[in-house]
Structures are given as C-alpha cells and as structure tokens.
Amino acid sequence: MEFIVNNESMTLELGSKLGSLLNKGDIICLNGDLGTGKTHFAKGIAKGLLIDEYITSPTFNIVNEYTGRLKLYHFDVYRVNDPDEIYAIGFDEYIFSDAVSIIEWSSYIEELIPDEHISISIEKLPSRGIDFRKIVINHVGDRYNYIEGITL
Numbered sequence: 001m002e003f004i005v006n007n008e009s010m011t012l013e014l015g016s017k018l019g020s021l022l023n024k025g026d027i028i029c030l031n032g033d034l035g036t037g038k039t040h041f042a043k044g045i046a047k048g049l050l051i052d053e054y055i056t057s058p059t060f061n062i063v064n065e066y067t068g069r070l071k072l073y074h075f076d077v078y079r080v081n082d083p084d085e086i087y088a089i090g091f092d093e094y095i096f097s098d099a100v101s102i103i104e105w106s107s108y109i110e111e112l113i114p115d116e117h118i119s120i121s122i123e124k125l126p127s128r129g130i131d132f133r134k135i136v137i138n139h140v141g142d143r144y145n146y147i148e149g150i151t152l
Contacts, residue, residue: 003135003152011037014152015044021146024070024098029106029113032122037133038104042074062089071099078105083112116141
C-alpha cells in the first residue's frame with residue numbers, strides 16, 4: 001500500500017490507524033533517511049495503541065518501553081555497529097514477546113528480523129514540496145493480512 005502525506009498530522013493519522021489494528025507480538029520495521037518522519041509515524045502507532053506517554057526516538061537507549069492497549073517496544077538501531085550489540089540487550093526476548101515492536105532503521109539488522117513482519121518505508125518527495133512523503137506499507141506473511149484495508 002502506498003500513501004502520499006503532506007504534513008505531520010497525516011503521518012500521525014496513518015500511524016494511528018495502523019496502531020489501532022495491531023495485535024500482540026506484531027513487528028513493524030521502519031526505514032527511511034534521516035528526517036523522513038519515522039519517529040512521527042511511531043508516535044502515531046503509539047496513539048493507535050492508546051499510549052498516552054510522550055514518544056521519543058530511542059537513539060541512545062536503543063529501546064524505549066511504553067504501555068497502552070498493548071505493550072510497545074520502540075527500537076532505534078541507527079547507532080548499532082554490530083548485530084551482537086542488539087543481541088546483548090535481549091533483542092529476541094523483546095521481539096518474540098506479546099508486545100508490539102517497532103524497529104527504526106531495521107535494514108541495519110536485517111538478518112535479525114523475523115520472516116513475518118510489517119515493513120514501512122518513508123521517503124521524502126522534494127519535487128512535490130518540503131513536507132511531502134511517500135509511505136509504503138507492506139507485510140511479509142499471512143499473519144498481517146488484516147492491514148490491507150488501511151486508508152487515509
């Protein structure tokens with residue numbers, strides 16, 4: 001599914017719609033260049049999970065935990081230099097739990113991502129305007145067929 005958004009509110013709304021559908025153990029992989037809106041999308045997902053806490057990028061912590069309708073683990077692996085670093089924090093225990101896991105920069109640890117997951121890429125569209133983004137949402141595995149009806 002492909003969406004064109006032109007402001008932060010639309011990014012949050014799309015994330016919220018996805019978040020409201022998520023189930024225990026779902027894994028969301030977020031990729032895109034710096035400043036494309038990955039963390040804003042994650043904030044939308046948290047809103048859809050009924051999380052009231054302020055969502056920040058866990059760049060220096062690697063993972064932040066939040067509680068709402070479901071528990072959320074929000075990873076940012078931008079600064080991970082070696083997959084062993086992510087194993088050291090108990091990555092498998094996080095992503096194979098009942099919580100929803102969002103992994104920003106998941107392409108950096110691609111070999112650690114389970115086969116079934118939701119893949120989201122966000123790309124700037126400078127030819128359309130400074131705030132325009134293309135958000136592409138795909139899923140790998142039948143487990144995630146339920147997201148196919150998302151609209152903006």
